[in-house]
Amino acid sequence: MTAGPPMRARASLRHVPLLLVWLCAAFPVVLWLVHAADPELAVRIAHGTGRALTTCAWVLGGTIAVALLLFPPAAAWLRRAGSRTWLALTMDHGPLNRAISELRHFETGARHAEIGRLLRLRRQTEAAWQHLSRAVEMDPGVASAWHQLGLVAFAQHEWQLAANAFDRAEALEPGHAFGDAALHLGRCLYELGDARALDVLRAHQQRHGGGPRSHLWLADALQRAGDTAGAIAALHEAAAPPRTRLTAEENWFRALARVRLWRKRGHP
Amino acid sequence: MSHALAEVDDIPVTLVIAIAYGTLAVVTGMLPEAEDFHVRLAHFGMLIPAAAAAGEPWRLVAHAFLHGNILHLLVNLASFIAIGPALERSLGSVRFAALYLVSALGGGLAVCLWTPMTPVVGGSGALFGMTGALVAVNMRSGRHLFAFLDFEGPRRVLGLIVVNLLIGLLIPIISNTAHVGGLITGFVVTFLWLRPGTQSPALRHWRIATAALFASVLLWSLFPVTRFDWLLLRAAATADPERSADLQRAGQLALTLTVEPESPEELDPPRPR
Numbered sequence: 001m002t003a004g005p006p007m008r009a010r011a012s013l014r015h016v017p018l019l020l021v022w023l024c025a026a027f028p029v030v031l032w033l034v035h036a037a038d039p040e041l042a043v044r045i046a047h048g049t050g051r052a053l054t055t056c057a058w059v060l061g062g063t064i065a066v067a068l069l070l071f072p073p074a075a076a077w078l079r080r081a082g083s084r085t086w087l088a089l090t091m092d093h094g095p096l097n098r099a100i101s102e103l104r105h106f107e108t109g110a111r112h113a114e115i116g117r118l119l120r121l122r123r124q125t126e127a128a129w130q131h132l133s134r135a136v137e138m139d140p141g142v143a144s145a146w147h148q149l150g151l152v153a154f155a156q157h158e159w160q161l162a163a164n165a166f167d168r169a170e171a172l173e174p175g176h177a178f179g180d181a182a183l184h185l186g187r188c189l190y191e192l193g194d195a196r197a198l199d200v201l202r203a204h205q206q207r208h209g210g211g212p213r214s215h216l217w218l219a220d221a222l223q224r225a226g227d228t229a230g231a232i233a234a235l236h237e238a239a240a241p242p243r244t245r246l247t248a249e250e251n252w253f254r255a256l257a258r259v260r261l262w263r264k265r266g267h268p
Numbered sequence: 269m270s271h272a273l274a275e276v277d278d279i280p281v282t283l284v285i286a287i288a289y290g291t292l293a294v295v296t297g298m299l300p301e302a303e304d305f306h307v308r309l310a311h312f313g314m315l316i317p318a319a320a321a322a323g324e325p326w327r328l329v330a331h332a333f334l335h336g337n338i339l340h341l342l343v344n345l346a347s348f349i350a351i352g353p354a355l356e357r358s359l360g361s362v363r364f365a366a367l368y369l370v371s372a373l374g375g376g377l378a379v380c381l382w383t384p385m386t387p388v389v390g391g392s393g394a395l396f397g398m399t400g401a402l403v404a405v406n407m408r409s410g411r412h413l414f415a416f417l418d419f420e421g422p423r424r425v426l427g428l429i430v431v432n433l434l435i436g437l438l439i440p441i442i443s444n445t446a447h448v449g450g451l452i453t454g455f456v457v458t459f460l461w462l463r464p465g466t467q468s469p470a471l472r473h474w475r476i477a478t479a480a481l482f483a484s485v486l487l488w489s490l491f492p493v494t495r496f497d498w499l500l501l502r503a504a505a506t507a508d509p510e511r512s513a514d515l516q517r518a519g520q521l522a523l524t525l526t527v528e529p530e531s532p533e534e535l536d537p538p539r540p541r
Contacts, residue, residue: 024481025483028484031493032488035493039514039518042493042494042518043522043525045494047522047525090414090415091412094411124468
């Protein structure tokens, strides 16, 4: 299996509970060490920490309440975080276990691609990258493996790697995954400052239509190209009331578009 | 070695613990009730956090084999016999015994941490650990963590936990602290340690972190360096007069903060004479 790309170490909320457990574990030891030097100080630290934690809990609760009122995407962010957490907790692990056990007997590109896809959904990006890169190495003609590889790199903000992968997927199968590869390719090009981004995103819109995410990304590209009126029109499209209930991910992009529009009031 | 372990795994631990419940009920003088029953309870291992911190750590586990009256014994025995055999078959006897002891310890540690002035007896903390373990086993066995909610049996276990916690809230003499401590310990131990599954790096990290937390809380329960009773006892027991004065001051400060934490003018500790 090939080595992983130079993935960025990104702060993740997933590590917060583990960090809290370690802090809780360290606290009695710290108190014990302080006690050896100054018993009074240890008592003051313990009681002060208790009070500070109580205050923090109230402040945190108040902050969340105020954030929900003042910062419009907060609700959408919470819905997306909840949806991702629920997905992670309720994801069927049978297919992954089955694919991994099958891989022990027969190594094929398709199995690596399937394992990589399932690991990506579980946000195990490094392991997903290894399997997917092996999949495209063994069978470079499969668009879905390139697409998944691109999504892993995209999640890590490795724009050039992601753009290359999406480009390959599009070349192998134009319109792959209902245009998702093209959409992500456009966004990668935008992040890289490539002028082709606007063309790719426009072509995607014409061919596949758009949702809040594609409209928002198109608005970004239009804004960079100097077409402010076009960008605002795209933002209106992104923020338009949906005909059906949006997924948590798409709802997040709609919330972002609404905030952008709100900020642009009076500044067309 | 593995042969010996397999032999040990055949011991019916549920039966052994149930017999221990009954035997200790007789030995402590519950059946028939002796005049010095409560003295014997204290002698045989009632969890008194101050005593546990004063050199009797075995109380943290021993209290889970003693009971306060016949009703207490019968309720716990019935619950244990209802839950134990199935869980023991699922985990194996050695793991089941370890789970019982660790859950009892978890319940004891929770009492030391949150209600250190309350003496406790009874196996219900460990029994809650068993129910937590049942939930963990079900979560580990399904297609995903919450697939077990599709089934009536596991849903009833959750209902049983909620009802028993409510009963603990409504009846003041029941230590819900021990129940919650045992429940969390049983769940975490089974979820992280007792069910072999995918050995992901995240699981390894969680195992190390929770083991460190457990050890740390155990350390604090045995050396509660900010609890006034422990500080004052240490002050009395220390031969070094300077250290004794330091401990005395800290103990009185802790007492002041514990009793009247809202009075800022009383935060300064009284000076020693």
